[in-house]
Structures are given as C-alpha cells and as structure tokens.
Amino acid sequence: MSLALLKQVLFPWQEAIRFFPDEKPLRDSYDVVVIGAGGHGLATAYYLIRDHGIKDIAVLEQGYIGGGNTGRNTTIIRSNYLTPEGVRFYDESVKLYQDLSDDLDINLFYSxxxxxxxxxxxxxxxxxxxxxxxxxxxxxxxxxxxxxxxxxxxxxxxxxxxxxxxxxxxxxxxxxxLARHDAVAWGYGRAAAQRGAEIHQKTRVTGIKTSGGAVTGVETNRGSIATNQVVSCVAGSTPRITKMLDIETPLxxxxxxxxxxxxxxxxxxxxxxxxxxxxxxxxxxxxxxxxxxxxxxxxxxxxxxxxxxxxxxxxxxxxxxxxxxxxxxxxxxxxxxxxTPDFAPIMGLTPVDGFFINGGWGTYGFKATPISGKTLAYTIANGRAHPLIEPYALERFANLSLVGEKGAASVGH
Missing domain, CATH: 3.30.9.10 (D-Amino Acid Oxidase, subunit A, domain 2)
Incomplete structure (x- = not known):
C-alpha cells in the first residue's frame, strides 16, 4: 500500500492531494496556446516552462487529457531508423525517456x-x-x-x-x-500544470484569428482567446486546424x-x-x-x-x-x-507568423513524445527551428527535400 493511500485510510477527514490542480477559468489571453492535450502538446507546455521560463500557457483539449492517439498507441519506443535525420532525432527521445520517470516524478513503467x-x-x-x-x-x-x-x-x-x-x-x-502511454500524458500534464500551465479539457478550437499574416487569437466553444503564438499538436485532426489558416499540407x-x-x-x-x-x-x-x-x-x-x-x-x-x-x-x-508522403513528421514554423505545427507522426508519435516537446518548445521560444527538426519543416514538400523514412516503418504501409 502506498503512503498516500495509507494516509487516506488512517486520516479520511483530510482532503486527498489531487493529481492535477483544480482547473481554472479560461482567461481571455495567454502568451501561448497549445491545441491538443496529448503527450506532444503537454510535453511542449512542460518544456516551455522548464527550459524557457514561458509560463502563461493554455493547453486546449476538445476531449480529455491523453484521449487521442496518446491513449491509442502500442507504446513502443525505439531509435533504429533509416535516415540520419531520424536516427539522431529518435535517439534523443530514447535518452529523454530513460530518465523521464525521475524527471516527472511518476512511474512510467519504462521497460x-x-x-x-x-x-x-x-x-x-x-x-x-x-x-x-x-x-x-x-x-x-x-x-x-x-x-x-x-x-x-x-x-x-x-x-x-x-x-x-x-x-x-x-x-x-x-x-x-515500452512505457505506459497514459502515464506519459499524465506525467507531462501534471508537471506542466504544477509549474503554471493551464489545461482546459472539453474546449474545442473552432477558429484561429490572424491579422497581417500573423496569429492574433483563437476561437473556442467557450469563447475567444487573444494570443500571438498557437501550437497545433492534434495528430489526425491536424487538417481541421490547418484549414482554418488556409495552410496546405500533404497529410x-x-x-x-x-x-x-x-x-x-x-x-x-x-x-x-x-x-x-x-x-x-x-x-x-x-x-x-x-x-x-x-x-x-x-x-x-x-x-x-x-x-x-x-x-x-x-x-x-x-x-x-x-x-x-x-x-x-x-x-x-x-x-x-x-x-506524410516521406513517412516523417512536419514540425516547426509555418507561413503564418506565430503558428507552429507538430503533425504527420503516422505510427511514430508516442516514441517521439519527449524530444518532440523539447524541440518544439525551443522553436517557439527562439523563433527558429531547433536543429534536430530543421529537416522536418513543412516547406520540404515544396522544395522536394524529402526525408524518406518509409524503410524504417514498423509495419509495411
């Protein structure tokens, strides 16, 4: 029996410590809005705070924490990719995973x-x-x-x-x-929330506002939010979000x-x-x-x-x-x-100033969770792509600089 459970049994009148802080009211402005409270979105919020001191963050989730692809994968973690770009990227993710239980103070059952x-x-x-x-x-x-x-x-x-x-x-x-996929989402979510990020579930983004080619805010089913930085981490819903900005992707x-x-x-x-x-x-x-x-x-x-x-x-x-x-x-x-056509993700800046994309993960998303969040946070904070994700820019499809990761697919697609 854990000490927390034993304490609850012996002292039932004491209020149990919540895993997540109480959800706060949705405010009308934030420095950064992250769309998607899966592993990638929550990891992005966490590293924005931990590594760059950006705390005024709202993570908006149309469902519940980890209820999308994060909670629907088969939890495999590896770095045996085919391209130099993929090997370097996923190897850094494996290294982060190995210490992630201690970092987030949660047992991820990493095995x-x-x-x-x-x-x-x-x-x-x-x-x-x-x-x-x-x-x-x-x-x-x-x-x-x-x-x-x-x-x-x-x-x-x-x-x-x-x-x-x-x-x-x-x-x-x-x-x-292998690792517990739900624990990864909960761990990043709790760690981000404890450091100041706000996670708003049942909050669906219905539009993204721009002015002069730059993001100015988002519209949700709960009202409008002013912000000049929006990050899309919504996996299979990415085309719905990019369509709001008339951004074309090959997804x-x-x-x-x-x-x-x-x-x-x-x-x-x-x-x-x-x-x-x-x-x-x-x-x-x-x-x-x-x-x-x-x-x-x-x-x-x-x-x-x-x-x-x-x-x-x-x-x-x-x-x-x-x-x-x-x-x-x-x-x-x-x-x-x-x-994507080259079986590699799309990450980083877009033609719309202040809008950042994180998608195209196909079957690789879970294993990339830590390094995806870390490199995207760097990109947002510095206004330029992290070196590890430069090959994954959206523009590669226009200039035909494809990565070609199909040979490392876990299953033949």
Whole structure:
C-alpha cells in the first residue's frame, strides 16, 4: 500500500492531494496556446516552462487529457531508423525517456525489452543491414541477427511461420522499450500544470484569428482567446486546424488499429515486428499481448475498429506464435494516423507568423513524445527551428527535400 493511500485510510477527514490542480477559468489571453492535450502538446507546455521560463500557457483539449492517439498507441519506443535525420532525432527521445520517470516524478513503467524487426525476404534483409549500418554510424545499438540467434533468444517464435513466410534474419535493436502511454500524458500534464500551465479539457478550437499574416487569437466553444503564438499538436485532426489558416499540407489520415488479449503467463520479453506480415506484438507487464497491424487501406477520419483488422492480424500472428490460437481478445481500438508522403513528421514554423505545427507522426508519435516537446518548445521560444527538426519543416514538400523514412516503418504501409 502506498503512503498516500495509507494516509487516506488512517486520516479520511483530510482532503486527498489531487493529481492535477483544480482547473481554472479560461482567461481571455495567454502568451501561448497549445491545441491538443496529448503527450506532444503537454510535453511542449512542460518544456516551455522548464527550459524557457514561458509560463502563461493554455493547453486546449476538445476531449480529455491523453484521449487521442496518446491513449491509442502500442507504446513502443525505439531509435533504429533509416535516415540520419531520424536516427539522431529518435535517439534523443530514447535518452529523454530513460530518465523521464525521475524527471516527472511518476512511474512510467519504462521497460527496456529489445526490438526485433523480422526479415522474411532477401530484400528485407538487405534493408535491415542498411539500417544497422546507419544506426551504428550514429552510435545506436542495432545489429542483424541470423535465424539461430533469434531462435535462441525467442524460443517460442516459429521461424518457419507455418511454412508460408520463413524468417531469414532480423534487425535487433537492444534499446527498444515500452512505457505506459497514459502515464506519459499524465506525467507531462501534471508537471506542466504544477509549474503554471493551464489545461482546459472539453474546449474545442473552432477558429484561429490572424491579422497581417500573423496569429492574433483563437476561437473556442467557450469563447475567444487573444494570443500571438498557437501550437497545433492534434495528430489526425491536424487538417481541421490547418484549414482554418488556409495552410496546405500533404497529410492523409488513416485509421490504425490495435488490440489486447487476456493476460497470459509471461513468455515474451521482446518486441516483435514484421513489416512483411503487417503485425507487431509485445507482452505488457500485466501479461496481455498488445498487438497492431498496418494502416487501414483507405483514408478515413475515424476511430472505429473492424473485424477485418482482427481477422487479418490474428492470421499473421498465428504464423509467428501458433500456440496462442485459443487466447481471447479483450479489446480493440483505433487511432487516426496522420501520414506524410516521406513517412516523417512536419514540425516547426509555418507561413503564418506565430503558428507552429507538430503533425504527420503516422505510427511514430508516442516514441517521439519527449524530444518532440523539447524541440518544439525551443522553436517557439527562439523563433527558429531547433536543429534536430530543421529537416522536418513543412516547406520540404515544396522544395522536394524529402526525408524518406518509409524503410524504417514498423509495419509495411
């Protein structure tokens, strides 16, 4: 029993300490307005205060804290990307994650597991070798393993995949990890609120006001707010926000589904990913199998889940772990993945002065949470892009300076 719970039992007349401060009335002006109280938005607010001393911040959320993609992902953290830009960016995020529980004073259940990306063909194996060399060049712990090494490390894995898609090798990324997604959002939210940021749930942005090409305020379902700095951190809702400013992006929104099973006795301490089979799987600290597949085949602004997803994913899962055929699924869900043509995010300044964008995360958003917030806070405070996100500028699509991160997708899209 925790000390806080014991205190509540022994002294029930004392008011319990709230995890979040009481919500304050929405004021009519703030220095910075962050749209979206998911991991990225709350991390941005936190680092604005901690690193740059900017405290007059309102975080506006149309639903509830962490109720968007932050609460709908499969919690994988890694930095084994293909491009130098991606490797540097996500490696800094992994480093921040490793100390984040202490930083935010909350148990994130961060667990280093090791991450396998399976290769089922010669071409896939060549890509794994390519990624391994890029990773090693930047000091990232990644290497290609053969079948014997995989068999020894993951004895329950069927390397022949039922004879349909035999595994030829894999990229093994030792720092691959898992963390509680809701705890990340709550931790950043509490830390930001304790330092002065205001978080306003059930507050939907309905318009953004400008004058002379610069932001002057936002309209919400609860009234108008004057501000000259607005940050969009809304994942699959990004096109709705950018449309308010007539900013064009190449984003397309797809549903990305996942599910969990009933708890099982622990047997899988690694993260297993197969881009060829369109499936990834890990086992949670409670014993559930957490599983996902590729994007739905057509653009859709929806978080509905389907039987087609479950059927297709289960078929491929049984090729990898045939003994789980009788295991029951407990829950399935979907998020809205905002995809760019080069599978890399859009971050930083925009043509509208004072409006900053953070989107295009596709399937990568959760693992980028700390570094996304930190670099975006720097960009807002200094009026120029942080060096780590310069390659992710919106303008790259106009000048054809694409990043090309598709080869590092966890699942084939």
């Amino acid at each position: 280093t597991r090791g991450h396998f990306t399976l290769a089922h063909s010669d071409s896939a194996l060549r890509t794994m070798r390519w990624r391994a060399e890029v990773n090693k060049h930047f000091g990232i712990d990644s290497e290609v393993w053969n079948r014997d090494q995989i068999a020894k490390d993951v004895p329950f894995l069927d390397l022949d995949c039922g004879g349909e898609h035999p595994i030829l090798g894999a990229l093994y990324h030792a720092p691959g990890a 397309e929104i797809y549903s990305l589904q996942a599910c969990v099973t009933e708890p099982l006795k622990p047997f899988l301490d690694r993260i297993i990913v197969s881009g060829s089979l369109h499936v990834y799987i890990s086992q949670s600290s409670r014993g559930e199998l957490v599983m996902g597949a590729s994007l739905d085949p057509a653009p859709l602004h929806s978080t509905r889940s389907t039987f087609d997803f479950t059927e297709g994913m289960a078929d491929m899962l049984l090729d990898l772990f045939p003994f789980v055929g009788d295991v029951k699924l407990v829950r399935q869900w979907a998020g809205m993945a905002d995809m």
